[in-house]
Every structure is written in structure tokens, then in C-alpha cells.
Amino acid sequence: MSDTSAPSSIAPFDKAQILAQALPYIRKFHGKTMVIKYGGNAMTDPALQKAFAEDVVLLKLVGINPVVVHGGGPQIESALKRLGMQGQFIQGMRVTDAPTMEVVEWVLGGEVQQDIVGLINQAGGKAVGLTGRDGAMIRARKLKMLDNTDPNKEHDVGQVGDIVSVDPSVVKALQDDAFIPVISPIGFGEHNESYNINADVVAAKLATVLQAEKLMMLTNISGVLDKAGQLMTDLTAKRIDELFADGTISGGMLPKIAGALDAAKSGVNSVHIIDGRVPHVLLLEILTDQAFGTMIRSH
Numbered sequence: 001m002s003d004t005s006a007p008s009s010i011a012p013f014d015k016a017q018i019l020a021q022a023l024p025y026i027r028k029f030h031g032k033t034m035v036i037k038y039g040g041n042a043m044t045d046p047a048l049q050k051a052f053a054e055d056v057v058l059l060k061l062v063g064i065n066p067v068v069v070h071g072g073g074p075q076i077e078s079a080l081k082r083l084g085m086q087g088q089f090i091q092g093m094r095v096t097d098a099p100t101m102e103v104v105e106w107v108l109g110g111e112v113q114q115d116i117v118g119l120i121n122q123a124g125g126k127a128v129g130l131t132g133r134d135g136a137m138i139r140a141r142k143l144k145m146l147d148n149t150d151p152n153k154e155h156d157v158g159q160v161g162d163i164v165s166v167d168p169s170v171v172k173a174l175q176d177d178a179f180i181p182v183i184s185p186i187g188f189g190e191h192n193e194s195y196n197i198n199a200d201v202v203a204a205k206l207a208t209v210l211q212a213e214k215l216m217m218l219t220n221i222s223g224v225l226d227k228a229g230q231l232m233t234d235l236t237a238k239r240i241d242e243l244f245a246d247g248t249i250s251g252g253m254l255p256k257i258a259g260a261l262d263a264a265k266s267g268v269n270s271v272h273i274i275d276g277r278v279p280h281v282l283l284l285e286i287l288t289d290q291a292f293g294t295m296i297r298s299h
């Protein structure tokens with residue numbers, strides 16, 4: 001009886017070649033840490049979510065250490081709406097008053113994180129959900145946000161956090177023990193108050209502190225686009241300054257690129273903003289010679 005459970009149009013020899021192509025990458029990245037930012041916009045389709053979870057588990061099983069930092073902007077937005085509240089963003093950061101902070105903690109640390117943990121576990125991995133409070137990981141203070149165009153103007157964005165320090169020991173302990181950390185971008189302050197931190201900023205800082213081999217930010221667009229809508233496959237610090245100045249980069253892309261550049265400047269080997277709408281984009285990016293999205297370089 002033939003096995004019809006995994007129909008495929010790929011010939012056996014081609015399959016073997018694809019698998020063999022992964023070998024040099026598995027050797028190169030064995031034992032290395034990969035920080036994966038899983039954006040809220042990239043996690044809306046169940047089939048893509050399942051493929052993402054499978055990729056993370058496969059990486060772990062071949063000896064690479066994935067650390068997932070998740071977002072959940074759209075999920076917070078719909079929870080606020082259900083409660084009759086209105087979300088507001090300034091320069092890519094959610095204005096976070098006390099009631100909004102409650103919703104953020106409830107959505108990120110609750111349903112969003114547990115969905116990801118569940119999917120990774122279902123795919124055969126052992127995921128552990130954490131917030132920045134766990135293991136005293138992410139200390140934060142209130143973000144002082146200066147206006148992009150007028151540095152004399154300051155915006156009050158409420159309980160948005162600026163990272164003071166990251167203690168990665170809980171992440172290291174978990175990854176040494178076959179677990180896959182899944183982290184919500186919530187920090188704690190001097191008086192035990194909670195802070196809402198942009199997930200791109202957390203992923204970038206964590207990648208730096210862990211001296212990760214790669215930082216990959218999965219989003220809902222093919223990468224960073226120029227004014228004509230064309231993908232820019234490579235960006236240097238100098239070019240990024242120009243794009244900030246001429247307004248090509250806006251909204252959620254602002255903290256993403258700022259964080260990506262910080263990580264690239266601080267010793268993370270390669271930093272990519274990639275299209276989370278491509279099924280198995282993580283495997284393709286890490287274990288094949290195919291490049292996706294935009295690579296951010298310090299120079």
C-alpha cells in the first residue's frame with residue numbers, strides 16, 4: 001500500500017539535494033543562538049503559524065538555539081476595541097495609560113503567548129512562556145520620547161518602557177535544557193510597575209546581550225521598501241539615516257529598523273527583516289542559500 005499522507009511533486013533525488021544543502025548551514029550554526037522576533041502581523045494565519053512552530057522545533061532539534069520574542073500589536077488592538085477603548089500610536093509606540101497596560105499584559109502574556117507555546121509544543125518542541133519579569137530579565141523605566149523632527153518636543157507615551165538592562169540568565173538556563181523560550185515584551189520598573197516595550201526593541205536588545213548569531217524579524221511585508229515600493233535587500237547605517245530623514249520609514253518600521261541597526265552595531269552577526277507571510281521562511285533563511293527581505297548592516 002502506498003503512503004498518501006505526504007503527497008509531493010518533488011522527485012526523491014531533488015528532495016535529497018534540498019536536504020543535503022542544509023548540512024553546511026547546520027554545521028555552521030550548531031550551538032548558536034538565533035533570536036526570532038515574531039510580529040503580531042505575521043501571526044494571523046493558522047497555516048503560517050503552524051509552519052513557524054515547525055521551523056522553530058526543527059532548528060532546536062538540529063542543535064540551533066531559537067529564542068522567540070513575540071509581538072501582538074493587532075491582537076492588543078482588537079482586545080481594546082472589544083472593550084470600547086481606542087489605541088493610539090506615536091512614532092511606532094503605543095500610548096499606554098494604566099487601563100491600556102492592563103490589556104497589554106493580559107493579551108501578550110496570555111492568549112498570544114500561550115498560542116505560540118501551544119503550537120511549538122504541538123510540533124514536538126518544549127516551549128516555555130516568559131515575560132520580562134520572569135528571572136528578573138528585563139528592567140525598564142519610562143521612555144522619554146523625543147519628537148522625530150523636533151528634539152525640543154517630548155511626547156508622553158505613558159507606561160512605555162525604555163530598557164535599562166537585560167539579564168539573560170533565565171533564557172540561557174532554558175536553552176541549555178532543551179527548552180525554547182517564548183518571551184513577551186513586558187518589563188518591570190524600580191517600584192515593580194509594568195512597562196509595555198515594543199517587541200522589536202526587546203528582540204534587538206536580547207540578541208545583543210546573548211550575542212546571537214542572527215536576529216530575524218518576521219513581519220507582514222516583504223522587507224523594507226523604498227519610496228517607489230521596491231524592496232531594498234541591503235541597508236547600511238548611512239542609508240538608514242537618509243531613509244529616516246526623508247520619511248521613507250514610518251510607523252512600526254521605525255522601532256524595527258532602529259533596533260535592527262543597534263543589534264548589527266553591537267555584534268549580532270546578521271540582522272534581517274523578513275516576510276513572515278512566506279511559509280517556512282525561517283528554514284529557508286537559515287538553512288538554505290536563499291535570502292529573504294532586508295539585511296541590516298552597521299556599515
Ligand SMILES: Nc1ncnc2c1ncn2[C@@H]1O[C@H](COP(=O)(O)OP(=O)(O)O)[C@@H](O)[C@H]1O
Binds near residue numbers: 038219256
Ligand atoms: N519603508 C517601509 N517599508 C516597509 N514597511 C514600512 C515602511 N515604512 C512603514 N512601514 C510599515 O511598517 C509595517 C511593519 O511594522 P509593524 O506593523 O509594527 O509590524 P510587526 O507587527 O510585524 O512588528 C509594515 O506593514 C508597513 O506598513
Ligand SMILES: CC(=O)N[C@@H](CCC(=O)OP(=O)(O)O)C(=O)O
Binds near residue numbers: 041070072076092185
Ligand atoms: C510600546 C509598544 O508599542 N508596544 C507594543 C508591544 C507589542 C508589539 O510590539 O507588537 P508587534 O510586534 O506586533 O508590533 C504594543 O503595545 O503594540
